[in-house]
Amino acid sequence: MEIEREAREQDLENEELEELGDEELKTNIAQRETFVLPSGQEIEKGPQSEDLQVILTRIQEIVRVLNNFRELKEEGRSRSEYVDQLIKDLGLYYGYNEYLMEKLFHLFPVSEAIEFFEANEVQRPVVIRTNTLKTRRRDLAQALINRGVNLEPVGKWSKVGLQIFDSPVPIGATPEYLAGHYMLQAASSFLPVVSLAPQENERVLDMCSAPGGKTTYISALLKNTGCVFANDANKDRCKALMANIHRLGCKNTVVCNYDGKEFPALIGGFDRVLLDAPCSGTGVISKDPAVKTNKSDDDFIFLAKIQRELVLSAIDSVDANSATGGYIVYSTCSVTVEENEAVVDYALKKRPNVKLVPSGLDFGKEGFTSYRGKSFHPSVSLTRRYYPHTYNMDGFYVAKFKKISNKIPEAPKEEEDEDIEEEEEVKVASKKKGKSAKPVVEEESTSILDNAEDEELIRGLFIFHQNQADSDSCLYF
Numbered sequence: 001m002e003i004e005r006e007a008r009e010q011d012l013e014n015e016e017l018e019e020l021g022d023e024e025l026k027t028n029i030a031q032r033e034t035f036v037l038p039s040g041q042e043i044e045k046g047p048q049s050e051d052l053q054v055i056l057t058r059i060q061e062i063v064r065v066l067n068n069f070r071e072l073k074e075e076g077r078s079r080s081e082y083v084d085q086l087i088k089d090l091g092l093y094y095g096y097n098e099y100l101m102e103k104l105f106h107l108f109p110v111s112e113a114i115e116f117f118e119a120n121e122v123q124r125p126v127v128i129r130t131n132t133l134k135t136r137r138r139d140l141a142q143a144l145i146n147r148g149v150n151l152e153p154v155g156k157w158s159k160v161g162l163q164i165f166d167s168p169v170p171i172g173a174t175p176e177y178l179a180g181h182y183m184l185q186a187a188s189s190f191l192p193v194v195s196l197a198p199q200e201n202e203r204v205l206d207m208c209s210a211p212g213g214k215t216t217y218i219s220a221l222l223k224n225t226g227c228v229f230a231n232d233a234n235k236d237r238c239k240a241l242m243a244n245i246h247r248l249g250c251k252n253t254v255v256c257n258y259d260g261k262e263f264p265a266l267i268g269g270f271d272r273v274l275l276d277a278p279c280s281g282t283g284v285i286s287k288d289p290a291v292k293t294n295k296s297d298d299d300f301i302f303l304a305k306i307q308r309e310l311v312l313s314a315i316d317s318v319d320a321n322s323a324t325g326g327y328i329v330y331s332t333c334s335v336t337v338e339e340n341e342a343v344v345d346y347a348l349k350k351r352p353n354v355k356l357v358p359s360g361l362d363f364g365k366e367g368f369t370s371y372r373g374k375s376f377h378p379s380v381s382l383t384r385r386y387y388p389h390t391y392n393m394d395g396f397y398v399a400k401f402k403k404i405s406n407k408i409p410e411a412p413k414e415e416e417d418e419d420i421e422e423e424e425e426v427k428v429a430s431k432k433k434g435k436s437a438k439p440v441v442e443e444e445s446t447s448i449l450d451n452a453e454d455e456e457l458i459r460g461l462f463i464f465h466q467n468q469a470d471s472d473s474c475l476y477f
């Protein structure tokens with residue numbers, strides 16, 4: 001019948017339309033799944049034309065593509081194009097200059113890099129270190145709880161740290177604080193001292209010590225025996241150092257104000273040396289967000305040069321024949337490879353009379369043994385890295401050396417040449433820096449102990465200053 005024929009034709013038409021619709025739908029899904037990188041023109045328009053939400057969405061899309069590149073990449077695009085765009089976008093989103101963003105990005109797999117940048121946006125917990133020269137952690141905790149402070153032990157790895165959750169009173173002005181029962185000190189800043197592990201009656205040099213968080217911890221571990229030389233090249237910062245030493249009742253401590261490079265010519269033969277080196281501060285960005293934009297290539301070359309000079313002085317200042325020690329700890333609150341593994345590797349080459357030993361810290365990520373085409377000595381894996389996103393503490397690096405001989409064997413010829421080339425590069429960079437160069441020693445190194453040519457005078461000198469400004473911040477220059 002006519003009516004049946006028309007109905008059959010209509011069914012066929014509907015089926016065709018349905019098929020077409022399905023195809024269209026599939027195409028739309030496929031279009032949505034192939035993320036398209038912005039064109040050159042779009043990029044040139046710059047960030048003004050984009051809001052943060054657009055950038056964030058693109059970051060998420062690029063991460064998704066990079067995590068499944070073969071399937072999701074746009075035809076004809078390389079991985080590095082996506083990575084370059086991601087670095088630009090992360091820089092815009094989190095407010096870093098592109099130079100630093102790129103440097104930090106390459107430390108991690110893509111998703112972990114984003115965790116690191118996110119963690120830098122969040123403040124780390126407030127932590128205090130019990131001063132065992134004056135009290136016990138249990139008693140301090142009780143005294144602070146009685147004042148309404150909400151706290152708990154910082155973690156199993158420390159017997160002296162307390163994490164403060166909230167407090168109705170300023171934690172830097174309680175009677176216990178003023179009496180020197182504790183130091184406000186980031187958890188990561190305990191680590192180099194734990195690694196140094198000073199033993200009673202030893203002579204210890206803290207080469208870059210102001211404002212004294214680590215000096216006062218060393219003094220406490222020595223139980224006020226032996227002697228700690230607390231040196232810092234910055235005279236102003238020595239005031240806060242002295243105030244802390246005085247407040248915490250450290251009676252075995254001598255403050256001195258020299259360029260660390262003057263050791264060991266000035267005084268040597270230490271049982272242990274801590275070099276908590278001046279650094280870029282890329283581990284403490286949550287505390288000092290200015291680091292995101294104020295660092296350039298020249299700064300890193302300049303810092304690496306000082307760090308290398310200081311680490312050799314630190315090594316040369318230790319007595320390999322010390323009955324109890326012979327150790328050097330190198331630390332920074334930076335996460336860049338050129339300030340950490342590269343410095344340690346340089347020290348191993350220049351001073352074959354030291355070797356790396358386990359840090360003595362039972363957590364932390366292994367140091368890199370290779371990084372972006374550079375390889376380091378395999379033992380560099382014994383050094384330890386700390387990140388805000390993995391341990392909820394500031395970024396930090398710790399390396400522990402043991403000195404095996406006081407004689408420095410000659411470095412092989414080609415290694416010397418390599419170093420000379422590197423030094424030349426550094427010189428060129430320092431020249432380029434010209435007048436804008438930030439001096440590491442902000443003032444001329446006119447020492448508090450300036451006229452103390454006699455080592456005995458330094459040994460006997462205990463400098464305590466009352467009423468000095470206190471500061472716990474760990475500045476870099």
Ligand SMILES: C[S@@+](CC[C@H](N)C(=O)[O-])C[C@H]1O[C@@H](n2cnc3c(N)ncnc32)[C@H](O)[C@@H]1O
Pocket residue numbers: 189207208209210211212213214215231232233234237258259260261276277278279306440441472473474475476477
């Ligand atoms: C990371 S901070 C030290 C923090 C300190 N260890 C603490 O725990 O409180 C680095 C210090 O190195 C000092 N410094 C910079 N260049 C120096 C040098 N050439 N010799 C000695 N100290 C130096 C800076 O003044 C700064 O106080």
